[in-house]
Amino acid sequence: MFLFICSSAPFTNKALWQSVLSSFKMAKKVLIVFAHQSSASFNAAAKSAAVEVLTAQGCTVEVSDLYAMNFKAAATAEDIKGDVKDAEHFRYQEETRLAWAEGRLVEDITAEQTKLTEADLVIFQFPMYWFSVPAIMKGWIDRVLTCGFAFTGEKRYSQGLLKEKKAMLSFTTGSLESMFSSTGINGDMNVTLWPIQNGILHYCGFQVLPPQIFWAPSCASPEARQTMLEGWRSRLAGLLEEKPLSFISLDCFDPKAFQLTPDVQEKHASQEFGLTVGIHLGKPLPPQNQMKAGC
């Protein structure tokens, strides 16, 4: 997106000039993948806040409202136009990889891939269902992040095909924050987030922004819910400037066995904590590794 400055007068006001520069920097495309059934929900309010604040910053915001779209969740042979390579032994990843290369994926998938190609930032907005995304959103992930389009065997993690883009989870929980701790009944939220943030987002190369977690809004007063939304609006103002979470670069692993190289292991041997939640080297998990940048 280009910003044309039409005024013939030179800029003498530094603040105005900085504002224009800032607008230029912020003029990004954002895709919100949204999964809630009701437009009166807290999730819908969080989505609307994102649309409003980001649009006001000059961003172009697109929303994929999965329930409203009746988005197909199941990964089936119907996702491919024309014949599949091996109908007897249908393998989804391989068949969709081929279909993607030949432009034979069905329209609902290619439409999402087009939105994703254009986006600088993707926000997944959802209520946590069973320690994960709702099935309809898992369907978006299973069907849209096609091999060849989002990753390949060589181009994944820090080399993933979507590495120029940012992504983040923004979600509501049913439980309080304290219950998702390392001494709480649901266990450490960092552990729950690892398979999603590392195994889906980072796997495709996304720079993963810290999650926006709305802790149990259904148990909160209207005022507390409003405060949560205001906090989100404040964060949105600087979202695109935020630092992403830390993951480990692909070149820290040997390219055959995909193990951390001896020199990386040696370098961290005296460290107190593991490198990430999943790549913990048998050490305590680095606190807040999946929640805050720089952890």
Added chain:
Amino acid sequence: MFLFICSSAPFTNKALWQSVLSSFKMAKKVLIVFAHQSSASFNAAAKSAAVEVLTAQGCTVEVSDLYAMNFKAAATAEDIKGDVKDAEHFRYQEETRLAWAEGRLVEDITAEQTKLTEADLVIFQFPMYWFSVPAIMKGWIDRVLTCGFAFTGEKRYSQGLLKEKKAMLSFTTGSLESMFSSTGINGDMNVTLWPIQNGILHYCGFQVLPPQIFWAPSCASPEARQTMLEGWRSRLAGLLEEKPLSFISLDCFDPKAFQLTPDVQEKHASQEFGLTVGIHLGKPLPPQNQMKAGC
């Protein structure tokens, strides 16, 4: 299921008698929730092996073949017959809780709940998609494990409503075992399994049997795949006698804040490892906690 012994002659053969006792003990009902598109797949072979071995042991085995059933994945208001309580602000968990209590859930959900009510063991057989279950199986989880039927706010985890039953994951990966280690590119498989095994299965009370993981069968030779299946068949022979994974009893948490009680924390203060993957107390994760019983 009852076993009637019709012979009028007393049993004198100890081995035969033990076999009858064993059959009696094994005469259980098993539900296999199966998610693969192709009947020629390795997953289908693993499912068929389970049906065959368990049936031969006298078990009654039911299969929910989700793709063949075209199982609906999305959690929507259409899951409820008749009016919903609040159409303006539709909340899936609350609405389905009420509908379940009033017998107003749609038939595809109640049919699965009936199978689940009758089952002693549930096996989830699937190819791992994006570090989790495929969307169609997540749909089964989101829609079938209704509040009131599978859990309540009070009856969850070790007090979950399905606590008399066993459940397990049986799945294929795309990556080799070494890649899913604490020094491997995908990180520790125990971390990836925690949200599913703790947050879904144990949450409903299931006694969770160790997972059956078929590591990268698509990269293996036909002979190696056959060996994997033979290993599964051997395991199936004693599956119902296996010890479940270790989780923490609900009464170790205080019933208001749901934090580990001080005496439990104190008791484990000098231990080397955390209690479970998620409830790790800032210590190294107990190795193989989500993979092997007694860890």
